[in-house]
Amino acid sequence: MNMSHLRTLIAIVDTQSFTAAADSLFITASAVSHQMRDLEHELGVDLFDRSTRPPKLNAHGYAVVDRGREVLAQFDTLVELARSPGEIGGRLMLGCVSGVSSDLIPLALASLRASHPAVQVSMEEGLSETLANRVRRRELDAAIITELPEVDPELKSLLITEEAMIVVAPRDCRLTQWHEILTAYPFIRLNRNAGMGKVIDRALRENRVKVKEAMELDSSEAVVGMARAGLGAGVIPAGRLRQVSGGEVVALPFGEPPIQRRVVLIERSNNPRSDLSQLVYDEVRRVTLNASPS
Numbered sequence: 001m002n003m004s005h006l007r008t009l010i011a012i013v014d015t016q017s018f019t020a021a022a023d024s025l026f027i028t029a030s031a032v033s034h035q036m037r038d039l040e041h042e043l044g045v046d047l048f049d050r051s052t053r054p055p056k057l058n059a060h061g062y063a064v065v066d067r068g069r070e071v072l073a074q075f076d077t078l079v080e081l082a083r084s085p086g087e088i089g090g091r092l093m094l095g096c097v098s099g100v101s102s103d104l105i106p107l108a109l110a111s112l113r114a115s116h117p118a119v120q121v122s123m124e125e126g127l128s129e130t131l132a133n134r135v136r137r138r139e140l141d142a143a144i145i146t147e148l149p150e151v152d153p154e155l156k157s158l159l160i161t162e163e164a165m166i167v168v169a170p171r172d173c174r175l176t177q178w179h180e181i182l183t184a185y186p187f188i189r190l191n192r193n194a195g196m197g198k199v200i201d202r203a204l205r206e207n208r209v210k211v212k213e214a215m216e217l218d219s220s221e222a223v224v225g226m227a228r229a230g231l232g233a234g235v236i237p238a239g240r241l242r243q244v245s246g247g248e249v250v251a252l253p254f255g256e257p258p259i260q261r262r263v264v265l266i267e268r269s270n271n272p273r274s275d276l277s278q279l280v281y282d283e284v285r286r287v288t289l290n291a292s293p294s
Helices: 003-015 018-025 029-043 059-083 098-103 105-115 128-136 178-184 195-206 220-228 274-291
Strands: 090-096 119-125 142-146 155-170 186-190 212-217 233-237 249-253 260-268
Touching: 003 018, 003 029, 003 059, 018 029, 090 128, 090 274, 105 119, 105 274, 119 274, 128 142, 128 155, 128 195, 128 260, 142 195, 142 274, 155 178, 155 195, 155 220, 155 274, 178 233, 178 249, 186 195, 186 220, 186 233, 195 233, 195 260, 212 220, 220 233, 220 249, 260 274
Parallel strands: 090 119, 090 142, 186 212
Antiparallel strands: 142 260, 155 233, 155 249, 155 260
């Protein structure tokens, strides 16, 4: 099988069009069409339903793409091993939630490059659930996310760190119970589709705390800023408050007992690049431990 044709098929699925796939591969749209015809001829089946415009992938096509990602990953690993005998090398497609990617990943990747220069890491940011789905579909080799409540038997999870969640409120707040604060003040919510948002929602439901929705934001820093301005109260990881000088907000542990968010590295159980993801995990874990307050 021609591996470049398989890459083109996967690019069509990832970009959702022949034209976008051509642009991403720096070839013409007609070349994409010819490659797909050649691939169909080689496999002896149609991969697309061409009764629609643009053509859509059929059941055969989805089956080939699903297995094809694994085949390409194994092929690339073989090529990398051949090029770097006795040395760990290759490219890892890594997903990462934004808080971790801005704080820990740069330090970890710099250390990894110094110790293993043949290892290359391509990184994409996203929400925890979105990244987990991309790992399941083999679009990413691994991802660093906030652990989701649902356990997925297809994915292996390695703990990087646990971090307490806290309630932040305006500095003139005189309430001393976390649930009183969240009931009394407008609620500044972290994105409910993000991993941390799901952790927070689950804890609110389990503790039967009803909040008055005020706004929904994508970053913990923005939540702190709104609380500092007196616009409401929210829940964030404790570590995101380190850059805020004392006295600007009131902070209390969230939950009874205090809720922890778990940052983990996830990968498929049969990940052919597990050796590379383990290297990244080791470096991120080391950087995390070094950055933890004594």
